[in-house]
Amino acid sequence: ARIEEYGWTGVNECTFIAVKPDGVQRKLVGEIVRRFERRGFKLVGLKLVRVSEDLLREHYWDLRSKPFFSGLLTYMSSGPIVAMVWQGLDVVKTARKMMGETNPADSLPGTIRGDFCVEVGRNVIHGSDSVESAQKEISLWFGHDELQCWGPSSSRWVYN
Ligand code: IDP
Ligand code: MG
Numbered sequence: 001a002r003i004e005e006y007g008w009t010g011v012n013e014c015t016f017i018a019v020k021p022d023g024v025q026r027k028l029v030g031e032i033v034r035r036f037e038r039r040g041f042k043l044v045g046l047k048l049v050r051v052s053e054d055l056l057r058e059h060y061w062d063l064r065s066k067p068f069f070s071g072l073l074t075y076m077s078s079g080p081i082v083a084m085v086w087q088g089l090d091v092v093k094t095a096r097k098m099m100g101e102t103n104p105a106d107s108l109p110g111t112i113r114g115d116f117c118v119e120v121g122r123n124v125i126h127g128s129d130s131v132e133s134a135q136k137e138i139s140l141w142f143g144h145d146e147l148q149c150w151g152p153s154s155s156r157w158v159y160n
Pocket of ligand 2: 129
């Protein structure tokens with residue numbers, strides 16, 4: 001089945017997660033994937049991509065008037081990114097908790113940003129901030145044929 005047939009609510013909620021260029025360079029991909037897998041979420045899309053500033057401008061459109069906007073586009077286009085879609089109950093909100101705060105200095109130890117980075121301009125991971133943003137971001141970064149719906153045999157051990 002294609003992902004849109006599964007809907008976007010309950011255990012089928014999806015979020016867009018990206019390991020930013022600094023996270024890839026610092027070899028944090030495995031660690032980050034591991035945390036989402038072990039939490040119980042399901043990977044439905046994953047690719048290593050180098051994206052254009054045009055895509056990034058659309059992705060970060062809400063921040064276009066910020067002073068750091070052009071630096072953000074340069075940072076995000078400076079190397080490959082690991083783009084992912086993760087699925088599960090409350091995955092949007094939970095992923096944000098797992099990531100920590102936007103500024104790593106405000107992120108608690110135990111969160112991804114709280115464990116692996118120090119500066120807001122190099123904060124290693126992106127995660128959608130709402131279900132609505134997730135839908136927009138997933139359709140911006142992934143084609144339908146790049147997303148997989150699959151039923152892991154472990155789901156009855158994660159959900160009751
Ligand atoms: P988020 O990534 O936690 O959702 P946003 O406010 O959406 O945070 O900002 C998007 C990204 O822009 C941040 O993750 C960070 O990489 C960058 N950014 C945000 N604020 C600053 C800043 O004050 N200086 C430099 N970069 C920033
Ligand atoms: Mg954001």
